[in-house]
Amino acid sequence: xxxxxxxxxxxxxxxxxxxxxxxxxxxxxxxxxxxxxxxxxxxxxxxxxxxxxxxxxxxxxxxxxxxxxxxxxxxxxxxxxxxxxxxxxxxxxxxxxxxxxxxxxxxxxxxxxxxxxxxxxxxxxxxxxxxxxxxxxxxxxxxxxxxxxxxxxxxxxxxxxxxxxxxxxxxxxxxxxxxxxxxxxxxxxxxxxxxxxxxxxxxxxxxxxxxxxxxxxxxxxxxxxxxxxxxxxxxxxxxxxxxxxxxxxxxxxxxxxxxxxxxxxxxxxxxxxxxxxxxxxxxxxxxxxxxxxxxxxxxxxxxxxxxxxxxxxxxxxxxxxxxxxxxxxxxxxxxxxxxxxxxxxxxxxxxxxxxxxxxxxxxxxxxxxxxxxxxxxxxxxxxxxxxxxxxxxxxxxxx
Ligand code: HEM
Numbered sequence: 001x002x003x004x005x006x007x008x009x010x011x012x013x014x015x016x017x018x019x020x021x022x023x024x025x026x027x028x029x030x031x032x033x034x035x036x037x038x039x040x041x042x043x044x045x046x047x048x049x050x051x052x053x054x055x056x057x058x059x060x061x062x063x064x065x066x067x068x069x070x071x072x073x074x075x076x077x078x079x080x081x082x083x084x085x086x087x088x089x090x091x092x093x094x095x096x097x098x099x100x101x102x103x104x105x106x107x108x109x110x111x112x113x114x115x116x117x118x119x120x121x122x123x124x125x126x127x128x129x130x131x132x133x134x135x136x137x138x139x140x141x142x143x144x145x146x147x148x149x150x151x152x153x154x155x156x157x158x159x160x161x162x163x164x165x166x167x168x169x170x171x172x173x174x175x176x177x178x179x180x181x182x183x184x185x186x187x188x189x190x191x192x193x194x195x196x197x198x199x200x201x202x203x204x205x206x207x208x209x210x211x212x213x214x215x216x217x218x219x220x221x222x223x224x225x226x227x228x229x230x231x232x233x234x235x236x237x238x239x240x241x242x243x244x245x246x247x248x249x250x251x252x253x254x255x256x257x258x259x260x261x262x263x264x265x266x267x268x269x270x271x272x273x274x275x276x277x278x279x280x281x282x283x284x285x286x287x288x289x290x291x292x293x294x295x296x297x298x299x300x301x302x303x304x305x306x307x308x309x310x311x312x313x314x315x316x317x318x319x320x321x322x323x324x325x326x327x328x329x330x331x332x333x334x335x336x337x338x339x340x341x342x343x344x345x346x347x348x349x350x351x352x353x354x355x356x357x358x359x360x361x362x363x364x365x366x367x368x369x370x371x372x373x374x375x376x377x378x379x380x381x382x383x384x385x386x387x388x389x390x391x392x393x394x395x396x397x398x399x
Contacts, residue, residue: 005039012038012047020385024285025326028314037300043174045288045307046297049314051321051339053297057289057310058344061085064289064308066346071171075184076236077229081346088345091230094222098149098210099352107208108149108353109360115144116364124368130375130396134389137361138246139239145357146238146350150231151202151209156194160235163187167236172386191235192228199224210234234349242354244283244389248382249358250365251390252277252328254374259330264366273330274358279316279338280328281382283389286311287342313388315339369397 006013011031015038020027031038032049040047048054057064061084073082080091097103119140123131143157152160170184195211202212214227222230253260253273263273286309293304302308316338317325329335341348348354365372374380375394382388 006041009035009038011035012040015040015042015047017042017385020285021383024311024313024385025317028311028317029326032314032318037297040309045309046300046302047309047311047314048297049311049318050298051315051318054310054312054315054339055343057297057308058287058339058342058346061345063292063295065292066289068290068305070288071173072233072236074181075167075170075188076232077188077225079226079229079233080349081233081237084345090220091222091226092345092349094214094217095210095230095234095349097213099349101352104352104356108145109356111148112141112145112357112360113364116141116360117368120364120368124397127399129399130394132392132394133250133365134243134247134391134393137365138243138250138393141246141357141361142239142242145242145353146235149210149238149353150234151207151211152198152235159194160191163191164236164239167232168240171236188232191232195228195231196224199227237348238350238353240387240389241283242350242357244382244387245278245354246358246361247389247393248281248283249274249277250362250395251374251380251382251393252281253330253362254372254395256328256330257373259328263330269330270359270362271355272332272335274355274362275335275338276328276330276332277358278340279322279332279335281388282313282316282338282340283387284340285313285384285386285388287346310339310342312339312342365395369395371398373397 012035015027028049031047036048036050036053038047048057065084066082067084070082080088080095098107119137123136143160144154147154147157147160166183166187169180173180199211199215203215206212206216211227211231214222253263263269289308289310291302291304291306291308295302319325321337322334341351372395375396378394380390380392380394382390
């Protein structure tokens with residue numbers, strides 16, 4: 001079957017994950033123009049690259065579902081991202097309050113600002129003129145924020161980071177390596193065991209964090225297992241993604257000094273500029289859906305059970321919606337129409353927090369690091385076909 005598909009979809013047959021990891025955008029442009037629905041034999045999945053097709057698929061959970069076997073369900077169990085319908089709505093509704101703008105402003109912003117100030121001060125200590133921002137600022141900020149929202153003590157940061165590494169490897173384990181799977185499941189179990197006493201303590205002494213709200217909820221409360229699974233997806237969803245979003249945003253702005261100047265001269269423009277960084281270089285490149293029955297997209301038959309990858313970075317550069325889509329333009333008025341947080345029922349729960357973290361990091365770097373620019377001796381660029389971020393992000397400033 002895949003042979004005849006390769007004949008029908010020659011561009012898809014030539015797609016290599018290794019090439020996507022380096023620079024997916026020319027590949028997306030070719031697919032969008034000539035094979036907008038294509039079969040990629042290397043991973044045995046469909047790729048969609050046109051924005052309107054992707055919108056249609058993500059808005060039709062009856063036909064294209066997340067409620068199917070996947071590494072993320074195998075690892076974390078059933079949670080909001082691996083279910084649909086009333087169960088998904090219930091999980092999401094229960095977990096949404098700390099991500100509302102008003103709660104973020106009162107509960108998350110002050111500790112976030114303090115933590116970013118601390119990290120940037122540390123970055124600049126000893127009269128240093130240069131520093132690496134991804135691992136010393138973006139990563140710890142993402143960890144600190146998501147642990148704080150959940151209500152997991154910050155003293156657990158190191159253990160969470162270790163578990164996270166196992167999760168990340170297990171979730172990318174499309175080849176089904178049993179050791180990677182076992183290590184990931186072991187980490188999820190260890191998280192579950194660590195969570196139990198935390199929940200008992202929060203039930204006794206509520207502190208207004210998400211886990212505290214969930215364990216003290218007496219109206220149709222989530223079971224301990226449901227709390228564990230949804231906490232895991234929030235934790236997993238909030239670390240590498242946000243670390244990458246922050247790193248990509250700083251990298252994109254510093255790679256375009258003239259545009260950075262436009263943003264710096266008007267505080268208002270920063271939010272729009274962050275949307276443009278999300279559009280131009282999204283941290284998460286795809287959203288996967290399983291066809292619930294035989295169907296078709298743009299006349300191409302898709303069989304029940306097959307997996308469709310909605311390529312979000314391709315939708316973000318669709319010329320039918322974005323003028324000069326490859327150019328980075330901080331004044332682009334429709335930048336916010338990007339699909340980097342997906343769309344529909346599974347629209348990213350943490351989007352408001354991730355945006356806030358990115359804004360605070362950029363503002364703090366500007367305030368404390370005059371003349372901030374990319375370190376010319378250590379050039380870098382985002383890399384990766386699923387999660388995209390620069391491996392390191394060295395910057396320099398004037399002392
Ligand atoms: C505080 C940070 C974040 C948290 C806590 C978080 C959490 C989540 C959760 C729980 C979901 C599932 C929502 C549902 O099914 O109802 C989700 C979906 C998603 N998130 Fe995030 N996220 C964060 C940051 C990000 C960032 C920075 C990006 C990319 C720029 C991102 C991209 C996505 C995408 C694309 C989806 C949809 C996946 C799909 O539909 O298949 N997230 N996020």
